Amino acid sequence: MSDPLIQVTGLTMGWDDVILQKDATFHVDRGEVFAILGGSGCGKSTMLRNLIGLDPPMGGEISIAGVGHPNLAAGRPPFGVMFQGGALFGSLTVGENVGLQLEEWTKLPHEAIGAVVRAKLKLVGLDGAENKLPSEISGGMKKRAAIARAMALEPDLLFLDEPSAGLDPVSAVELDELILTLNRVLGLTVVLVSHELPSILKIAKRCIMLDKETASIIAEGDPRELRDGSPNPRVHEFFNRLPRAS
Amino acid sequence: MANPSTAVGSEKPETELRRSCVEPVVHGEHATLALRGRLTFPDAASIWTELRESVAGAKRGEHLDFDMSKVEAVDGGTMALLVHVRGELAARGVIADFVAASENVQALIHLYRGDIQPVRRRKRTHEGTLSEIGRVTLEFFSEVKRVLAFLGDVVMAVLGLLKEPKTGNWKELWPTMERTGADAVPIVVLINFLVGFVMAYQGARQLKQFGANIFVADLVGLSVTRELGPLMTAIILCGRSGAAFAAELGSMKVSEEIDALRTMGFGPVRYLVLPRTLALMLVLPVLTLLGDLVGMLGGVLVGMTSLDLTFGAYLSETHKALQTWDVFSGVIKSVIFGLAIALISCQQGFATTGGAEGVGRRTTASVVTTLFTLILLDAGFTMLFHAFNL
Numbered sequence: 001m002s003d004p005l006i007q008v009t010g011l012t013m014g015w016d017d018v019i020l021q022k023d024a025t026f027h028v029d030r031g032e033v034f035a036i037l038g039g040s041g042c043g044k045s046t047m048l049r050n051l052i053g054l055d056p057p058m059g060g061e062i063s064i065a066g067v068g069h070p071n072l073a074a075g076r077p078p079f080g081v082m083f084q085g086g087a088l089f090g091s092l093t094v095g096e097n098v099g100l101q102l103e104e105w106t107k108l109p110h111e112a113i114g115a116v117v118r119a120k121l122k123l124v125g126l127d128g129a130e131n132k133l134p135s136e137i138s139g140g141m142k143k144r145a146a147i148a149r150a151m152a153l154e155p156d157l158l159f160l161d162e163p164s165a166g167l168d169p170v171s172a173v174e175l176d177e178l179i180l181t182l183n184r185v186l187g188l189t190v191v192l193v194s195h196e197l198p199s200i201l202k203i204a205k206r207c208i209m210l211d212k213e214t215a216s217i218i219a220e221g222d223p224r225e226l227r228d229g230s231p232n233p234r235v236h237e238f239f240n241r242l243p244r245a246s
Numbered sequence: 247m248a249n250p251s252t253a254v255g256s257e258k259p260e261t262e263l264r265r266s267c268v269e270p271v272v273h274g275e276h277a278t279l280a281l282r283g284r285l286t287f288p289d290a291a292s293i294w295t296e297l298r299e300s301v302a303g304a305k306r307g308e309h310l311d312f313d314m315s316k317v318e319a320v321d322g323g324t325m326a327l328l329v330h331v332r333g334e335l336a337a338r339g340v341i342a343d344f345v346a347a348s349e350n351v352q353a354l355i356h357l358y359r360g361d362i363q364p365v366r367r368r369k370r371t372h373e374g375t376l377s378e379i380g381r382v383t384l385e386f387f388s389e390v391k392r393v394l395a396f397l398g399d400v401v402m403a404v405l406g407l408l409k410e411p412k413t414g415n416w417k418e419l420w421p422t423m424e425r426t427g428a429d430a431v432p433i434v435v436l437i438n439f440l441v442g443f444v445m446a447y448q449g450a451r452q453l454k455q456f457g458a459n460i461f462v463a464d465l466v467g468l469s470v471t472r473e474l475g476p477l478m479t480a481i482i483l484c485g486r487s488g489a490a491f492a493a494e495l496g497s498m499k500v501s502e503e504i505d506a507l508r509t510m511g512f513g514p515v516r517y518l519v520l521p522r523t524l525a526l527m528l529v530l531p532v533l534t535l536l537g538d539l540v541g542m543l544g545g546v547l548v549g550m551t552s553l554d555l556t557f558g559a560y561l562s563e564t565h566k567a568l569q570t571w572d573v574f575s576g577v578i579k580s581v582i583f584g585l586a587i588a589l590i591s592c593q594q595g596f597a598t599t600g601g602a603e604g605v606g607r608r609t610t611a612s613v614v615t616t617l618f619t620l621i622l623l624d625a626g627f628t629m630l631f632h633a634f635n636l
Contacts, residue, residue, distance in 0.1 A: 076511040087506040101510050
């Protein structure tokens with residue numbers, strides 16, 4: 001039986017007179033890896049910003065853990081977010097980036113925070129990178145560090161914006177493995193925005209596909225099943241990397 | 247320049263003098279425009295001219311075929327021009343199609359979308375004066391709204407900080423004070439010394455005529471402590487620290503670091519703006535006092551070297567001319583100047599959009615707006631102090 005952690009109902013998003021999606025309704029079950037897919041400009045990142053409360057939707061309702069639309073100004077958010085480029089603070093070391101929320105939201109002593117930070121970094125394969133500055137590590141390492149930072153407060157829910165974009169194939173596969181491990185071992189619910197097909201097919205249990213032209217969700221389900229048997233030509237083109245029929 | 251060898255079609259070196267590639271149109275109900283030879287980009291200008299001349303007489307409703315059967319080769323750039331002319335004809339109501347093309351040429355036609363219904367491009371209409379005024383007004387009000395929202399956030403953050411002082415980002419305060427204060431000492435000293443020096447020189451030339459050399463100390467002392475010291479120091483910090491704040495926060499904004507802060511439950515204003523604002527409000531008065539001192543030293547140097555004044559006489563006259571309020575009023579101004587510089591530059595940083603260009607634009611806007619505000623505030627203070635006889 002499904003146990004929705006996120007419930008989105010009638011979401012309309014865009015800006016001014018630009019409507020990216022109309023009346024989008026879907027849910028994300030607790031403990032699943034859920035992907036938001038679609039071509040460029042269909043509103044994937046805007047949907048993510050709506051979900052995490054950075055931008056208000058034009059209409060509709062978003063509820064996370066039954067609490068309603070997240071209010072970031074209210075304090076400690078119930079989720080972690082990894083931004084596309086990592087968004088690590090350049091003036092802080094990797095360790096300080098990961099420990100920032102621990103200092104803010106917990107009463108742990110400095111030594112304990114250090115221990116948690118080192119453990120989180122080890123978990124994401126960044127053992128020993130604690131004292132490096134973000135400028136001294138690679139793109140893949142930045143993303144791993146950003147995941148460690150997003151997980152610092154042990155959230156149940158992780159939002160990932162294009163986790164494997166811009167990474168070499170090996171780093172991308174390693175990151176996929178990491179996400180799967182976190183999902184399987186820690187029971188994390190992961191919502192990711194991506195258009196990296198190999199990654200989606202490997203890690204996502206369910207997905208929705210957004211379409212720019214119809215401004216709607218044109219497919220929902222297991223990405224592997226959508227690839228193999230979707231009757232929708234746009235979904236077929238997307239999953240089979242075919243040029244759009246003119 | 248396009249290499250003719252990349253043209254699609256049969257390979258044939260171009261040795262003979264170029265002859266026209268566009269044959270005259272045979273007009274009629276079903277007109278034909280025959281193209282021939284090698285249509286390559288080095289000849290694009292002449293092909294373009296010939297083509298436009300040939301189709302100039304085509305009438306609405308006419309059907310015009312671009313006969314490609316004699317085309318030996320065509321490259322991408324030239325095909326783009328042909329497709330453009332076809333689109334222009336369509337806009338005039340002339341139905342034009344490419345016909346009898348070889349397989350290779352047909353592939354290029356397809357690639358450049360010359361085989362689909364031309365899409366009528368909407369002409370970009372020039373924005374009318376009224377609509378431009380409307381747009382600028384709306385932009386102005388949305389900027390005002392952004393500034394007010396920012397100020398509201400600052401007030402809320404200050405109230406939150408007063409309620410729970412432990413939640414402040416205090417560890418950022420000292421490094422910011424060092425960066426904006428201690429590191430700025432050399433430039434503040436140099437500029438204020440030169441201002442005092444120049445002012446004394448200019449004043450001395452006039453005062454010498456009346457044998458009133460000693461009053462140069464009054465002139466420099468009063469103007470430096472009441473006006474020039476606070477203003478020049480604030481201008482230096484505006485260019486130095488204000489621009490740095492705007493660029494730093496702007497970069498953080500475009501690289502989503504500020505969004506990341508928000509998603510971690512940190513108030514960006516409390517975390518980033520308050521330490522910077524407090525730092526500037528604390529260091530600017532200190533730098534202003536330092537500026538006052540070295541400005542007067544600039545006057546001393548001129549007095550001693552050009553006006554035959556002794557150090558003691560100059561100091562005594564300065565002491566007589568200056569009152570505590572003169573120095574204190576400058577310090578009050580500098581606190582407000584510090585607040586203005588920090589808030590404007592941080593607001594501009596937070597309002598940054600559009601990547602590196604946006605950061606540059608907002609940094610410039612930050613400096614210009616701050617300078618304007620500083621002068622405005624200074625004039626306001628002068629009128630206020632004058633009204634209260636201070």
